Amino acid sequence: MKLARIRTNDRVCPALIDAEGVAHDISKVTGDITAESVTPEGMAKLGALDPSDYPVISGEPAAILDDVRRIFCIGLNFSDHAAEAGMAIPEEPILFMKSCPATGANDPVILPKGSEKTDWEVELGVVIGTRAHHVEEADALSHVAGYCIVNDVSERAFQTERGGQWTKGKSCDSFAPIGPWLVSSDEVSDPQNLSMYLDVNGERKQTGSTATMIFSVAQIVSYLSRFVTLVPGDVITTGTPPGVGMGMKPQQFLKAGDVVTLGVEGLGQQRQSVVAYRA
Structure with missing residues (x-):
């Protein structure tokens, strides 16, 4: 699984990256990619998603987590x-x-x-x-x-x-x-x-x-x-x-x-x- 945060004109969207490197917006599932997202429970939840079920999104990548603290x-x-x-x-x-x-x-x-x-x-x-x-x-x-x-x-x-x-x-x-x-x-x-x-x-x-x-x-x-x-x-x-x-x-x-x-x-x-x- 490849996770990303994509910066659009008005917000940053959590995304799954498919096998071709295309980003899919998963904001209906999760508000952002956070420290909680990278726990085993969070990774299991996101790993169960199929990128093709979600809309393609374009933009520049933001930092991979919204709350890199250290x-x-x-x-x-x-x-x-x-x-x-x-x-x-x-x-x-x-x-x-x-x-x-x-x-x-x-x-x-x-x-x-x-x-x-x-x-x-x-x-x-x-x-x-x-x-x-x-x-x-x-x-x-x-x-x-x-x-x-x-x-x-x-x-x-x-x-x-x-x-x-x-x-x-x-x-x-x-x-x-x-x-x-x-x-x-x-x-x-x-x-x-x-x-x-x-x-x-x-x-x-x-x-x-x-x-x-x-x-x-x-x-x-x-x-x-x-x-x-x-x-x-x-x-x-x-x-x-x-x-x-x-x-x-x-x-x-x-x-x-x-x-x-x-x-x-x-x-x-x-x-x-x-x-x-x-x-």
């Missing part, structure tokens, strides 16, 4: 990305947060005021469906409702040159495009074998696979649950493969007018135009 992020989770960043492979998952609201897959990326080093990162997103508290790795995936694409947009100067934690370089407005779909976990046979890519202005920058993650999805969910009780609707981003602008020689960063396109196997595609900051 975005947990794992840093340096690909060995080759750690190498290009000049950082050691972590012994435990590196946790930070994105504190900005989630945005739609095709919404613009806004360059923050004073930014000179806004960067891209294609990542596999994990959506929690049941409460996870001190779960074992063997049981961790049973707490996952589904998967999505996240562009972990980052301002590298804010992140690494201004002291303190990474959060301020990760949480500027528009820095959390999530979607276009939430793909239920039963459609992803192996989250550790998904190809991923990112292009800037049609030029391939990142090519990778979740097979090269240092810590697997199951390890990440289990690990985080030791420190934070995960709840339905939480999103975890799981790290990026090499090819980010910060790691290039010379370094390359986004500028107004650029177009970023990215995808993860089976989870759809995102496309963002980069725009200048306006007060």
Whole structure:
């Protein structure tokens, strides 16, 4: 099952995506796609629907949930990305947060005021469906409702040159495009074998696979649950493969007018135009 939220002229509609990628409006069944929707009961209810029974709807995707409250992020989770960043492979998952609201897959990326080093990162997103508290790795995936694409947009100067934690370089407005779909976990046979890519202005920058993650999805969910009780609707981003602008020689960063396109196997595609900051 693929769920989405489609932005029309006057509202955001919950939708099911059919096998051809067409969105069908299911607002007569559910008012929105929420944290409750991704619980086992909610997913079972929506999974029983046939998209062809509902009207086709068009528009741009909004964030996959109406109430993404917490975005947990794992840093340096690909060995080759750690190498290009000049950082050691972590012994435990590196946790930070994105504190900005989630945005739609095709919404613009806004360059923050004073930014000179806004960067891209294609990542596999994990959506929690049941409460996870001190779960074992063997049981961790049973707490996952589904998967999505996240562009972990980052301002590298804010992140690494201004002291303190990474959060301020990760949480500027528009820095959390999530979607276009939430793909239920039963459609992803192996989250550790998904190809991923990112292009800037049609030029391939990142090519990778979740097979090269240092810590697997199951390890990440289990690990985080030791420190934070995960709840339905939480999103975890799981790290990026090499090819980010910060790691290039010379370094390359986004500028107004650029177009970023990215995808993860089976989870759809995102496309963002980069725009200048306006007060």
